[in-house]
Amino acid sequence: MYSHHENTYLNYAHSLLRASSPFDEVKTKKLLAFLESLTWSSGVNKGLWDAGDRVMIDMAKLVRSHFWHPDMSGSNSIKAVLPAVLNASKELQVKYMKPIYGTSAMPSLNRSEGYSWIVRKSDGKVEDPYALLPKIGQDSLGEDLLTIDRLYADDKVGNGGAAMTAWSFMQFAQMADEERRELLEALKHYCELDTIAMAFIMEYFLIEISKQQKQESSH
Incomplete structure (x- = not known):
């Protein structure tokens, strides 16, 4: 997981199941x-159980303690860390420049064809994958449909706040079927x-x- 939010929401799900389970x-x-x-139990669940035997590791804590890169501009957000890591690692660049994602070598539930996560910008740096998320409505949505600008300015689901807003919007707002399908696909790509x-x-x-271990063993 990245940050404590996943643990918080799973604790919330635990509370809901205890209070009123549909099963x-x-x-x-x-x-x-x-x-x-x-x-690990937190909030209203605190003390109800010990940390599980498969307890999630908070990668945000690892980043804060052990990783810094100038491209992060002082932020530990996963949106800042991912492009920094891709630019720092030649190994990842070589591996994921190949269009293997979505193939049998690296299956995906959302992409059926080979996809490359590494795209170069004009200055040679790796493009931020979040900036490459498909725009909603760029292919099939007509101008007569309600504008997606009511959710976010750049027509894509590219951050957690927009994702939660979009999901809530799908549940309660009136929207065209095409818009709903496009929004659902955008959410899938963002979560992926x-x-x-x-x-x-x-x-x-x-x-x-x-x-580092190889360097230390060679001395």
Whole structure:
């Protein structure tokens, strides 16, 4: 996970299941045990269970303690760390410049064709993957549909606040079916990128640790 929000929301889900579960008792207990295996109790749940045997690691804490790059401009947000890591790592650039994402070599539920995460800007640096998220309505939405500007200015779901607003909007607002489908696809791509961003950051850390260990063993 990245930051404490995931743990907070899973604790909230745990509270909801305890208060009023839509499932039978057996399934509810299994779900509660699953949540407890991933989290530590917090908020109103504090003290109800010990940290699980598969408790999530907060990668934001790792970044704050062990990683700094000028491209982050002082921010530890995953949106700042991902492009910094991609620009810092030649290994990641070589690996993910190949259009392997979405193929059998690296399957994706949202991309059916090979996709390259590494795109160069005119100055040679790696483009921020969040800036490359597909714009909503760029292909199929007509001008007669309600403007998506009511959610965010650049016509894409590119940050957590916009994602939560978009999800809430889909539940309660009147919108055309095409707009709803486009918004759902945008949310899928955004959540997918947030997930693979954590994988890229961890892979970078492991590469750098391995390089340092080799240097130390050679002395």
